[in-house]
Amino acid sequence: MGQNAMRPELGVSVDKGALHVISLVSVGAHPTSGRPRRAEQDARAVELGLHLAGDNLHVLHAGDAEEPALRGYLGMGVDELHVLAQPPGADALPGLADYIRESGVQLVLTGSQAETGEGSGMLPYLLAEKLGWPLVVGLAEVESMSNGSVQVLQALPRGQRRRLKVRLPFLATVDNAAPKPRQSAYGPAQRGLLDVEEIEVVIDDVFIGAALTPAKPRPKRLKVIKAKSGADRMKAATAKASGGGGQVLKGVTPEEGAAAILKLLVEEGVVR
Amino acid sequence: MLNTLLPILLFAALGLAVLGALRRVSLWRNGRAAKVDLLGGLLAMPKRYMVDLHHVVARDKYIANTHVATAGGAVASIILAILVHGFGLHNRVLGYALLLMSAVMFVGAIFMYLRRRHPPSRLSKGPWMRLPKSLLAFSGSFFIVTLPVAGVLPANFGGWLLAIILGIGVLWGVCELFLGMTWGGPMKHAFAGALHLAWHRRPERFGGGRSTGLKPLDLTDRTAPLGVEKPKDFTWNQLLGFDACVQCGKCEAACPAFAAGQPLNPKKLIQDMVVGLAGGTDAHFAGSPYPSLDGQGKPVGEHGGNPHQPIVNGLVDADTLWSCTTCRACVEECPMMIEHVDAIVDMRRHLTLEKGATPNKGAEVLENLIATDNPGGFAPGGRMNWAADLNLDIMSHKKTVDVLFWVGDGAFDMRNQRTLRAFVKVLKAAKVDFAVLGLEERDSGDVARRLGDEATFQMLARRNIQTLAQYDFKRIVTCDPHSFHVLKNEYGAFEGRYVVQHHSTYLAELIVNGALNLGQHKGASVTYHDPCYLGRYNGEYQAPRDVLRALGIEVKEMERSGFRSRCCGGGGGAPITDIPGRQRIPDMRMDDIRETGAELVAVGCPQCTAMLEGVVEPRPMIKDIAELVADALLEDTAPAKPAAARREPAEAH
Numbered sequence: 001m002g003q004n005a006m007r008p009e010l011g012v013s014v015d016k017g018a019l020h021v022i023s024l025v026s027v028g029a030h031p032t033s034g035r036p037r038r039a040e041q042d043a044r045a046v047e048l049g050l051h052l053a054g055d056n057l058h059v060l061h062a063g064d065a066e067e068p069a070l071r072g073y074l075g076m077g078v079d080e081l082h083v084l085a086q087p088p089g090a091d092a093l094p095g096l097a098d099y100i101r102e103s104g105v106q107l108v109l110t111g112s113q114a115e116t117g118e119g120s121g122m123l124p125y126l127l128a129e130k131l132g133w134p135l136v137v138g139l140a141e142v143e144s145m146s147n148g149s150v151q152v153l154q155a156l157p158r159g160q161r162r163r164l165k166v167r168l169p170f171l172a173t174v175d176n177a178a179p180k181p182r183q184s185a186y187g188p189a190q191r192g193l194l195d196v197e198e199i200e201v202v203i204d205d206v207f208i209g210a211a212l213t214p215a216k217p218r219p220k221r222l223k224v225i226k227a228k229s230g231a232d233r234m235k236a237a238t239a240k241a242s243g244g245g246g247q248v249l250k251g252v253t254p255e256e257g258a259a260a261i262l263k264l265l266v267e268e269g270v271v272r
Numbered sequence: 273m274l275n276t277l278l279p280i281l282l283f284a285a286l287g288l289a290v291l292g293a294l295r296r297v298s299l300w301r302n303g304r305a306a307k308v309d310l311l312g313g314l315l316a317m318p319k320r321y322m323v324d325l326h327h328v329v330a331r332d333k334y335i336a337n338t339h340v341a342t343a344g345g346a347v348a349s350i351i352l353a354i355l356v357h358g359f360g361l362h363n364r365v366l367g368y369a370l371l372l373m374s375a376v377m378f379v380g381a382i383f384m385y386l387r388r389r390h391p392p393s394r395l396s397k398g399p400w401m402r403l404p405k406s407l408l409a410f411s412g413s414f415f416i417v418t419l420p421v422a423g424v425l426p427a428n429f430g431g432w433l434l435a436i437i438l439g440i441g442v443l444w445g446v447c448e449l450f451l452g453m454t455w456g457g458p459m460k461h462a463f464a465g466a467l468h469l470a471w472h473r474r475p476e477r478f479g480g481g482r483s484t485g486l487k488p489l490d491l492t493d494r495t496a497p498l499g500v501e502k503p504k505d506f507t508w509n510q511l512l513g514f515d516a517c518v519q520c521g522k523c524e525a526a527c528p529a530f531a532a533g534q535p536l537n538p539k540k541l542i543q544d545m546v547v548g549l550a551g552g553t554d555a556h557f558a559g560s561p562y563p564s565l566d567g568q569g570k571p572v573g574e575h576g577g578n579p580h581q582p583i584v585n586g587l588v589d590a591d592t593l594w595s596c597t598t599c600r601a602c603v604e605e606c607p608m609m610i611e612h613v614d615a616i617v618d619m620r621r622h623l624t625l626e627k628g629a630t631p632n633k634g635a636e637v638l639e640n641l642i643a644t645d646n647p648g649g650f651a652p653g654g655r656m657n658w659a660a661d662l663n664l665d666i667m668s669h670k671k672t673v674d675v676l677f678w679v680g681d682g683a684f685d686m687r688n689q690r691t692l693r694a695f696v697k698v699l700k701a702a703k704v705d706f707a708v709l710g711l712e713e714r715d716s717g718d719v720a721r722r723l724g725d726e727a728t729f730q731m732l733a734r735r736n737i738q739t740l741a742q743y744d745f746k747r748i749v750t751c752d753p754h755s756f757h758v759l760k761n762e763y764g765a766f767e768g769r770y771v772v773q774h775h776s777t778y779l780a781e782l783i784v785n786g787a788l789n790l791g792q793h794k795g796a797s798v799t800y801h802d803p804c805y806l807g808r809y810n811g812e813y814q815a816p817r818d819v820l821r822a823l824g825i826e827v828k829e830m831e832r833s834g835f836r837s838r839c840c841g842g843g844g845g846a847p848i849t850d851i852p853g854r855q856r857i858p859d860m861r862m863d864d865i866r867e868t869g870a871e872l873v874a875v876g877c878p879q880c881t882a883m884l885e886g887v888v889e890p891r892p893m894i895k896d897i898a899e900l901v902a903d904a905l906l907e908d909t910a911p912a913k914p915a916a917a918r919r920e921p922a923e924a925h
Contacts, residue, residue: 030643032651037643075628183635185628186727187498 019145021107022058022100023049024123025081027069028115038072041111043181044174046073049109051179052142058082060099062092065196074192075184083196091204093123097130098199106168107150109139112175118207128171136164139172141179158238219269274417274435278357281442285450286354292454293463296515299549302579303508304497306473313470316478320469324478329607338383342407343462345377350449353414356421367422374415381407394521396539398558403448403458410445413438456550464515465608471509473611484600484809485761486617489726499621499724503548503587504579510615514545516608519559523602523612528839528861529595529846533854535562535570536595538602538612541588544575545615548587551578562592565852583619593619594631595851598722598844599804604835620724630723633848638725641732645714647848650684656710658689662696665707667743675699675706675778676745678759680752681715682878687885688751691878694902695751695775701905702787706749712739718754721762722844730766733758737768747771749778751898753805753877754843760810774806776816776876776897783822789906792824796871796893798900799828801861801884802837803877816876819897823904828868838864842879858883862891874900 023046028039049057059073065083074081084095100108113121128135138155143163145151150170154162155177227233249257265271330336352370355361385404391397417438419425452459469478476483490496497505506514523538524530530537537560547554553576561569570589577587584590593616602612623629630638640649656664658679667676677699682688699706714732721729740748748770750756760772773781782788800820806812813834820827832838841847841857862884865873872893875881884894 030649032649033644035643037639077628183624183628183630183638185624185626186725187626188628190494 019052019107020056020058020103020105021049021053021109022060022103022105024096024108024110025059025061025070025073026111026114026116027061027063027067036067036069036116038069038181038184039111039115040181041113041173041175041178043073043076043184044176044178045109045111046076046078047181048139048142048174048178050077050182052107055079058103058105060084060096062086062090062095062199064088065194070194071189071192072184075186075189076182077185077188078192080193080195083194084199085196086199086201088117089204089208091202091207093126093130094202095199096123097127099197100127100131108133108169108171110171110173112138112173124171124173131169131171134166134170136166136170136172138175138177140174140177221268274438275360277439278417278442279360281439281446282354282358285446286358289450289454292451292456296454296456296460296464299579300508300511300515302504302549303506303511304504306507306509308471308473308509309475310471313472313475316475317466317470320472320478321466324480325469325607325609328605328609334383334387338380338387341376341380342384343380345373345375345380345411346407346449348373349377349411349414353418356418357414362421364421364423367418370418371415371422371424374411374418378408378411378415381411392521392525393560394525394539396519396521396557396559398556399458400519400558406445406448406452409441410449413441413445417442458518461516461518461608464512465518468509468513468516468608468610471512472609473507473509473513473614477609482811484757485764486614486721488730488762488765489621491727491730497622498625498726499623500615500618501582501584501622501626502580503545503577503583505622506545506549506615506618510611510618511545511549513608513610514542514549514615517542517546517610518608519543520607521559522605522607524560526601526605526836526838528597528599528601528841528857529851529853530560530563531860532841532857533563533565533567534595534851535564535589535591535853536593537562541592541616542610542612544577544583544587547575548577548581548583549579552576554587562589563853565854567854584623588619590623590629590631591851593623594849595846595853596844597804597839597841597846597857599839600808601804601836601839604808617722617724620722621726622724624724625727630725631849631851633850634723634845637845637848638720638723638728641715641717641720641725641728645732646681646684647715647719648681648684652711655679655683655713656708658683658692659696659708662693664696664710666710667707667745668710668712670707671742672744673705673707674746675704676740676743676748677706677708678716678748678750678752678755678772679708679713680750680755680878682752683713685878685882687881688878691751691881691896691898694896695898697902698779698782698788698898698905701789702782704782704787707745709739714739716752716755716758717762718758719845719848721758723848733763733766733768737763737766740768740770747773747778749773749775751775751876751878751896753803753810754879757805757809774810774812774815774876776806776819777812779897779901780815780818780822783819788901790822790901791904791906793820793900793904797828797869798825798872798874799830799865799868799870799892800833800874801830801840801865801880802833803875803880804837804839804843806876807837808835816874816897819901820874823900825874825900827874828870830864830868832864840877840880840883842877842883847879847883856887858887862887865892 025042026039028037030037046059059078060082061070062084063086065085070081084099110124113119124135136152136154139152140155140161141153143151143153149165149167151165154164156162227236249260329339349370352366352373356366356370381404388401388404420427448457449459453463474483500506519539521539527538539559540562543557544554553573555573557572561572564570575587596616598613600613637647640647644652679692682692714736717729717732748759753774756772756774759770800816802813817827838861839857840861870892872895874897875894876897881894881896
């Protein structure tokens with residue numbers, strides 16, 4: 001793409017406070033112990049929000065206000081955390097959508113995927129659909145803002161960046177390409193306020209009805225390294241995943257096609 | 273003429289000195305309240321000064337004798353001079369006494385002066401170079417002025433010229449001694465030092481005691497500041513303690529961070545705190561500056577502050593505070609018994625708890641400690657993996673046991689696991705009734721506390737204490753001096769009081785009791801590295817050496833050993849905050865080790881092991897005392913163990 005080299009000259013022309021931003025946060029889980037904590041990507045959404053809106057950042061959570069891990073976000077220097085009180089298993093979507101619609105917000109930031117609960121990563125998509133807003137996936141940086149539209153960098157795989165111009169309001173997810181969250185400090189975390197709002201609870205029947213089982217690790221595609229030199233390996237590691245290895249089936253019956261796909265899946269070890 | 277001039281001079285100077293003292297006291301009172309026994313402290317002060325402080329100063333015989341003469345002479349001369357020349361008690365006996373005392377002071381001041389001819393770099397220059405001359409002027413002038421009183425010379429001898437010279441000499445001396453004492457001259461150390469001894473924040477240190485545990489923050493008091501942001505957030509007796517500094521630079525000479533070129537000089541730090549409490553800039557500091565990476569030292573005069581201004585990034589850079597390894601070498605050396613480490617941790621507390629500004633890996637380590645109870649972020653369920661094949665008893669099953677073996681976070685480190693397994697082998701050989709907490713154990717909180725995260729420390733401490741309260745044990749033994757220190761000295765404030773021993777102490781006990789069948793250490797010559805948290809923090813220098821001697825090892829001592837041992841660089845979270853310097857502390861320590869010519873260094877701490885093994889080879893081998901003992905264990909005779917009997921034929925070809 002070659003666009004990342006052009007980044008610096010644009011500089012930061014974002015006026016803190018001019019933008020009305022909400023960062024959506026959830027309760028995370030530490031990867032090795034599973035204990036509640038501030039979620040890594042949501043913390044990045046708060047960090048980016050603090051960059052953009054400073055003290056005016058609005059941090060919103062739908063769930064249990066009693067969860068101590070929520071204070072981890074307050075510890076980043078946010079004075080107040082808004083909570084839409086919900087029991088576990090309730091659908092966060094309607095409450096969030098109503099709140100955002102009424103708040104007059106221009107930009108909603110959220111992590112890509114929750115660390116607890118369903119963790120489907122669908123919330124940003126469903127929320128954007130419900131609001132009728134554009135969604136930017138993998139927001140890495142907000143470069144500038146003018147006339148109701150924002151120029152942003154979107155993170156793509158392998159460190160690539162795509163420059164986008166998006167009209168406000170919009171919703172954006174952040175992943176590990178966004179700036180690292182600042183340390184959460186104990187003092188502000190304890191002093192921060194929780195503004196709890198009771199909302200109509202919508203039970204997510206699909207979620208409640210389903211049984212959760214631990215995910216099985218996805219089978220890994222075998223990678224045969226054919227490179228002979230270091231330069232080749234570097235190329236293999238950095239090159240864009242390219243097609244070409246595939247096979248185009250044309251004019252075959254659905255049965256033949258399905259058989260070919262199944263054969264490939266068995267070969268790759270996806271189906272055993 | 274002098275007879276009218278002297279009383280005026282003396283009393284005017286005294287009056288001004290009292291004013292200065294009141295001003296100084298008001299500066300200290302900017303600090304927060306502290307629980308201090310005001311009267312008891314004052315009464316105990318002379319003994320603290322003559323015994324405890326002298327004990328530290330006497331490590332350097334030259335300066336001890338010189339100081340006794342100068343200070344003793346000065347105190348006596350001042351009192352006598354006020355009586356004789358102030359109140360005009362022209363008594364012959366008093367005259368002779370004043371002659372004698374000013375002579376003693378003069379001789380002391382001469383030796384002071386001689387030492388200052390080629391002062392080592394650790395000594396501050398500036399006004400401190402003037403001080404011996406001022407003392408000479410004071411004692412010399414009073415000696416001559418007193419000669420007529422004693423009847424040695426006639427009154428009015430020498431005429432006007434001498435009278436003027438003597439008048440100037442007295443004025444100079446009186447200004448330095450009386451005014452300098454309370455208005456911020458070098459003699460301030462006498463005034464503030466005496467009161468600092470009286471109202472010290474750790475009175476337990478006097479009379480041969482030891483007090484090294486950090487003081488807890490009251491987290492339930494929402495109005496109390498979390499650590500120290502501004503000079504006024506220190507307690508008043510801490511501010512007083514800073515004022516006691518004599519700028520002798522013993523701390524600077526002992527500080528591993530300073531030697532490594534990291535931006536810390538304990539003496540400068542204390543002087544910066546003095547600047548903070550009095551207001552102003554550090555432009556007048558006349559000692560070694562904070563080191564900088566270019567070797568020039570950070571320029572002096574660019575930092576300043578006052579009691580109501582934040583310290584960090586005004587008076588002191590954060591790097592300076594994070595360079596400290598909390599090794600306590602400065603505190604151990606300080607002849608004024610100033611508590612540098614307390615001050616540094618107080619300021620770190622503010623940075624971590626309020627600002628969220630723990631540098632480098634600090635934030636990650638603290639988050640891990642909260643979420644996984646270990647700094648590495650390892651799955652808590654893996655805490656006992658190192659002992660998967662050892663069949664250790666777990667406290668939750670046994671409930672009652674002689675020895676509770678506190679494993680520590682070294683359980684997650686593959687190098688330290690060798691030490692732990694060696695120690696278990698020894699415990700089993702000695703048939704000790706012991707058990708471990710297993711998955712119930714958590715990090716002791718040492719690193720969190722030194723990084724200023726008092727909240728996480730207290731959380732870990734409370735949970736550990738809760739766990740320990742369920743069980744019945746006679747003592748806790750650990751291979752980690754940091755856990756040892758925290759369990760022994762810092763859990764007490766949270767009602768966790770135990771008999772805690774470092775494994776070297778326990779091994780020495782086992783050996784004395786004949787519980788171990790030991791052979792001799794074979795091969796390599798050995799030196800021993802004292803861990804800070806075992807030695808300076810807990811005074812255990814002898815047991816590790818006794819254990820090594822029992823193995824037939826003649827320890828080749830390093831120059832810096834015992835209470836003067838140099839830190840490995842691994843304490844106080846220093847490897848986590850990782851402030852760059854010109855060289856690494858463990859490399860310097862390895863040079864100390866190499867100087868002895870020893871091929872092996874015995875250690876007693878997982879941090880020291882990790883830091884020293886991080887030094888590039890070729891270098892001496894590093895082995896924990898537990899490993900050395902385990903290696904020297906003589907297996908029981910063949911019939912005792914069928915397993916050993918079965919192995920024999922395989923070995924005998």
